[in-house]
Amino acid sequence: MRYLRTARALIPALLLAAHLVAAADVQVQVHLPAGAALKDAVVYLTPVQPVHYPPQKAVIDQVKRRFVPRLSVIQAGTSVDFPNSDNVRHSVYSFSPAKSFTLKIYSGRPAAPVLFDKPGVVVLGCNIHDSMVAWVLVVATPYHTITAGDGVARLEVPPGDYVLRAWHEPMTLEQPGELIKVAAVGESRRVELNPQDPQWAPVPVMPGMPDMPGMSGAPQ
Numbered sequence: 001m002r003y004l005r006t007a008r009a010l011i012p013a014l015l016l017a018a019h020l021v022a023a024a025d026v027q028v029q030v031h032l033p034a035g036a037a038l039k040d041a042v043v044y045l046t047p048v049q050p051v052h053y054p055p056q057k058a059v060i061d062q063v064k065r066r067f068v069p070r071l072s073v074i075q076a077g078t079s080v081d082f083p084n085s086d087n088v089r090h091s092v093y094s095f096s097p098a099k100s101f102t103l104k105i106y107s108g109r110p111a112a113p114v115l116f117d118k119p120g121v122v123v124l125g126c127n128i129h130d131s132m133v134a135w136v137l138v139v140a141t142p143y144h145t146i147t148a149g150d151g152v153a154r155l156e157v158p159p160g161d162y163v164l165r166a167w168h169e170p171m172t173l174e175q176p177g178e179l180i181k182v183a184a185v186g187e188s189r190r191v192e193l194n195p196q197d198p199q200w201a202p203v204p205v206m207p208g209m210p211d212m213p214g215m216s217g218a219p220q
């Protein structure tokens, strides 16, 4: 029995050790062609061998007639809530191919979250307030983050083969990416994003949405 108790006591320590061994640090610096660090770039590593990841939830609030946060990176299969913290009504929409939807004009909390089930770039707008814009990058991986002011992103991933990509608004497409092998000791990379590239083309954020007269910010 004593051996059994000892074995039971060891299991959490062994699992923890396995976890520590399993994670490799990947550091990625995103920069412009001239070398300047690029803040608020999404960096993501997509496993070549697909991994299972459980469904997630996220929140994009509406505060003082802005989306908060303005930039989100979520994995495909995430349900996003769009609460309205303002005392004016909003109507959130997207015409992006990766997720097209409209939430009817509402106060408070809409009835149901919106499921983002496909990878891709999604631009959000509000039918009532033209200046409201938010970006959602939907990725097919749980390994993603956003660069800080120094343009550096740090990720912890199991060692293995990945496609490394970076993205920044207003890129309309994802990069083809670079195949990298992450060893247990970790990896350090630099990724250049070039605003001259075609996928950086500005997008029409409000593509042909009819105005809604009389609704411009009037308290509801």
Ligand SMILES: [Cu+2]
Pocket (backbone or CB within 6 Å): 065, 089, 090, 091, 126, 127, 128, 129, 132
């Ligand atoms: Cu609005």
